[in-house]
Amino acid sequence: MTSNSGVLVIIPVMNRPDAIVPTLEAVRKQTLQPDHLIVVDDGSTDNTPDVVRTWLDNSVSAFSTQLIVHARNKGAAEARNTGLQQHRGKYPYIYFLDSDDIPPPNFLQKAITALENEPDAVAASSDRIIKYLSDFEDTHYKQRKISKNPWLWFLSLGAGISSCTVFRSEVIYKLGGYNEAVPTGHDVELFMRVADLGRWLHVADCPVSFFRLESRLSDRYSNRYTMWCLVFENSVLMSDALKHIPFKEYRRILAHRWWRAGQVMFEESRYTEAIDCFRRSLSWRLYNKAIINLFLCYQMQGFYFLLNKMGSVLLRLK
Numbered sequence: 001m002t003s004n005s006g007v008l009v010i011i012p013v014m015n016r017p018d019a020i021v022p023t024l025e026a027v028r029k030q031t032l033q034p035d036h037l038i039v040v041d042d043g044s045t046d047n048t049p050d051v052v053r054t055w056l057d058n059s060v061s062a063f064s065t066q067l068i069v070h071a072r073n074k075g076a077a078e079a080r081n082t083g084l085q086q087h088r089g090k091y092p093y094i095y096f097l098d099s100d101d102i103p104p105p106n107f108l109q110k111a112i113t114a115l116e117n118e119p120d121a122v123a124a125s126s127d128r129i130i131k132y133l134s135d136f137e138d139t140h141y142k143q144r145k146i147s148k149n150p151w152l153w154f155l156s157l158g159a160g161i162s163s164c165t166v167f168r169s170e171v172i173y174k175l176g177g178y179n180e181a182v183p184t185g186h187d188v189e190l191f192m193r194v195a196d197l198g199r200w201l202h203v204a205d206c207p208v209s210f211f212r213l214e215s216r217l218s219d220r221y222s223n224r225y226t227m228w229c230l231v232f233e234n235s236v237l238m239s240d241a242l243k244h245i246p247f248k249e250y251r252r253i254l255a256h257r258w259w260r261a262g263q264v265m266f267e268e269s270r271y272t273e274a275i276d277c278f279r280r281s282l283s284w285r286l287y288n289k290a291i292i293n294l295f296l297c298y299q300m301q302g303f304y305f306l307l308n309k310m311g312s313v314l315l316r317l318k
Contacts, residue, residue: 010080016044026102034095052067093169114201124200126202144204159185160210175194177190184224226273254284262274
């Protein structure tokens with residue numbers, strides 16, 4: 001039994017031995033089977049590679065499989081690029097699936113059909129259902145508007161949609177894949193440039209389930225919110241986004257993102273970093289909120305400065 005869909009599936013994984021098997025099973029259950037599946041273990045420190053290897057050895061499927069193991073963690077961008085480099089130009093479609101997400105059985109069928117019916121399209125995305133492994137209610141994100149203005153969509157809502165998107169591989173290869181110099185937020189940097197090259201389709205009736213685990217890979221970066229802000233600023237400049245986003249709206253969104261980053265830093269008592277974020281928010285014209293928070297930061301920074309001075313004096317008195 002063989003497939004002839006032209007789809008290459010790439011799954012980066014790190015320390016997800018329990019989550020990866022349901023994801024692999026979801027690929028095996030696709031009504032339109034991929035041609036090839038690559039799992040890239042990005043330096044796991046547990047038994048994830050063994051779990052994947054066992055599944056690949058024992059699973060009966062219509063597609064060929066491959067496991068690549070990085071000796072050390074290199075990041076999601078490099079892990080995905082490792083998969084890309086294996087079969088350059090061989091498969092017309094690429095599906096980057098995260099190791100803890102579950103596409104429904106009809107996802108590939110509907111996404112590929114949509115792309116085949118629209119030759120000028122470069123990507124096709126379905127809706128998302130965010131599932132929390134806690135008591136939070138599932139949230140269904142309907143992404144119909146992504147087809148109208150993907151640049152505004154990414155700037156407003158982020159670009160964490162690889163698990164519900166199929167790309168034309170020629171576009172991904174033309175752009176050189178993921179930017180490995182961007183440790184987190186690299187999706188938006190690539191996807192905005194993809195949108196420059198053709199239409200972005202929305203596919204209905206096949207929402208992908210995104211599971212939010214207690215820990216996420218981006219959580220390792222303590223300054224991830226400021227990193228994301230910088231990525232958004234740079235991604236807009238590197239793409240044609242400003243041709244499609246009103247500058248007033250672009251300014252408003254960036255101002256709010258920097259304000260949010262400042263709020264996170266403030267809550268973590270990182271006042272110097274919070275001040276920088278609120279200043280950047282002010283530069284994008286978010287006056288009221290940023291001014292108030294900037295004032296509070298200076299107050300708290302001064303308060304802790306006084307406490308440190310008083311502590312030094314008391315120590316000398318002893």
